[in-house]
Amino acid sequence: MKILVAVKRVIDYNVKVRVKADQSGVELANVKMSMNPFDEIGVEEALRLREAGKADEIIALSLGVQQCQETIRTALAMGADRGILIRTDAELEPLAVAKLMKAVVEREQPGLVITGKQSIDGDNTQTGQMLAALLGWPQGTFAYRIEIDDGEMDLTREIDGGLETVRLKMPAVVTTDLRLNEPRFASLPNIMRAKKKPVDTLTPEDLGIDVTPRVKTLKVTEPPKRDAGVRVGSVAELIEKLKNEAKVI
Amino acid sequence: MSVLVIAEHDNAALAAATLNTIAAARRLDDDVHVLVAGAGCAGVADAAAKVAGVGKVRVADDPAYANQLAENLATLVTGIASEYSYVLVAATKAGKNVLPRAAALLDVSPISDISGIESADTFVRPIYAGNAIATVQSIDPIKLVSVRATSFDAAPEEGGAAVVETVEAAGDSGLSAFVGQDLTQSERPELTSARIVISGGRGMQSGDNFALLEDVADKLGAAVGASRAAVDAGFVPNDYQVGQTGKVVAPDLYVAVGISGAIQHLAGMKESKVIVAINKDEEAPIFQVADYGLVADLFQAVPELSAELSKS
Numbered sequence: 001m002k003i004l005v006a007v008k009r010v011i012d013y014n015v016k017v018r019v020k021a022d023q024s025g026v027e028l029a030n031v032k033m034s035m036n037p038f039d040e041i042g043v044e045e046a047l048r049l050r051e052a053g054k055a056d057e058i059i060a061l062s063l064g065v066q067q068c069q070e071t072i073r074t075a076l077a078m079g080a081d082r083g084i085l086i087r088t089d090a091e092l093e094p095l096a097v098a099k100l101m102k103a104v105v106e107r108e109q110p111g112l113v114i115t116g117k118q119s120i121d122g123d124n125t126q127t128g129q130m131l132a133a134l135l136g137w138p139q140g141t142f143a144y145r146i147e148i149d150d151g152e153m154d155l156t157r158e159i160d161g162g163l164e165t166v167r168l169k170m171p172a173v174v175t176t177d178l179r180l181n182e183p184r185f186a187s188l189p190n191i192m193r194a195k196k197k198p199v200d201t202l203t204p205e206d207l208g209i210d211v212t213p214r215v216k217t218l219k220v221t222e223p224p225k226r227d228a229g230v231r232v233g234s235v236a237e238l239i240e241k242l243k244n245e246a247k248v249i
Numbered sequence: 250m251s252v253l254v255i256a257e258h259d260n261a262a263l264a265a266a267t268l269n270t271i272a273a274a275r276r277l278d279d280d281v282h283v284l285v286a287g288a289g290c291a292g293v294a295d296a297a298a299k300v301a302g303v304g305k306v307r308v309a310d311d312p313a314y315a316n317q318l319a320e321n322l323a324t325l326v327t328g329i330a331s332e333y334s335y336v337l338v339a340a341t342k343a344g345k346n347v348l349p350r351a352a353a354l355l356d357v358s359p360i361s362d363i364s365g366i367e368s369a370d371t372f373v374r375p376i377y378a379g380n381a382i383a384t385v386q387s388i389d390p391i392k393l394v395s396v397r398a399t400s401f402d403a404a405p406e407e408g409g410a411a412v413v414e415t416v417e418a419a420g421d422s423g424l425s426a427f428v429g430q431d432l433t434q435s436e437r438p439e440l441t442s443a444r445i446v447i448s449g450g451r452g453m454q455s456g457d458n459f460a461l462l463e464d465v466a467d468k469l470g471a472a473v474g475a476s477r478a479a480v481d482a483g484f485v486p487n488d489y490q491v492g493q494t495g496k497v498v499a500p501d502l503y504v505a506v507g508i509s510g511a512i513q514h515l516a517g518m519k520e521s522k523v524i525v526a527i528n529k530d531e532e533a534p535i536f537q538v539a540d541y542g543l544v545a546d547l548f549q550a551v552p553e554l555s556a557e558l559s560k561s
Contacts, residue, residue: 017380095358124361125345130353138424141346160342162488165428214358218384229540235553246523248502
């Protein structure tokens, strides 16, 4: 079985995001970029499935500017076999990403597609579900544990009240949640080896997909600031303030 | 120009977040319908019909919807969505599971997790874990939107008298099946709708030590939450997690105990009305958002807090 894993290039999760003065977006120039953390979990899960003999090839897919190639290289260094870059300078919203991914799925015929449950830039939590819908495949969102056996997958997922297990027919789309696994680090020899692995480049035009956005970002602003309050010296003072000043208990 | 709200429920009770979603729907249009898809869910439909501001409840009572499988539910929603200008759902895990699937089937670009409504087609939503706020405009003919419950006051549970009508079920996709659930049992209020939340972080050191927080929670009628660090360390189950990738809460009082205050955690709680931080590290970033900060060893301060609350 082939596994297609989506890897998105996003601002590194440790970077403090700054809004641009002209309110057109957030500052991306000279900012450290990394693989979306949930996608790292996706790559790791694909590797573990291959190590368990459930998969024989892992393709890392990224969509966006030329530098997304670096994100693909990170996945290849972790152990993915080859990469595909859908190169475009256009702003891609999740619906467009899902359509482009569907075109790649039709070419590559994977038995499983893994995406992160959300990317930490747009926080949309949409792409995996949309891809599953467009393909007519089942979806296993917020994956906590995956067991594949005989063309079916038992997927335990994080829900608001705890955990839930569903049985999905394969092929399927899975979106990863935090506790599915802990991604490995790429070793230096593997980073060197990754440089020789093949990466194909396509464009939305090659795939015949219209990526015109349906949602326009009018402005991006700073969140309202919360002023730091006061320090209290004791538990008794805290309780007094909560009762008489804040009136919340 | 009516609005369809997809109800979240467990076939027994309407989820609290649906009340906030109904309130958001009312901001868009007076004609609000609620879709209750479930199995043996007549009680939920009756409850939805009583919610103030609901004009009609549409019920699809069929085994295919017993466990809210997204594959079945999205097909049902897609079938009736063309009658509406908006389809709204609470931005919970259940809502986020189904709405994008329905949107893709309708060729619509959904808008996730809105915290505000600017106009009929323009919405406000947090991005980058709430470190930036985007104002976005949708050009799709039907707008599919998930609503951040904490940003909208709940619609009153009483006061409505909506008509209840049946929607024909749209069948079982056969793609997925429900196997089982492992729900966290708790007598305490639900995290996202509790008036007071007390959360523990890595500083709690163990799951057993969460008993200290539970003790205070029971005296205050509070829910218990946790930071990602505490969940990852295995102190408490994943559904306790407050933050960018966990639950978003905005209670009247949020007490952060032994939580340093990573931006991912702040994203899930900084809309709380009053924030209290108890941490022995006076440099912890949590103090920058706290209304009341107590620099103290939590293993002394929390039992003391409990004792003081017993006195009064």
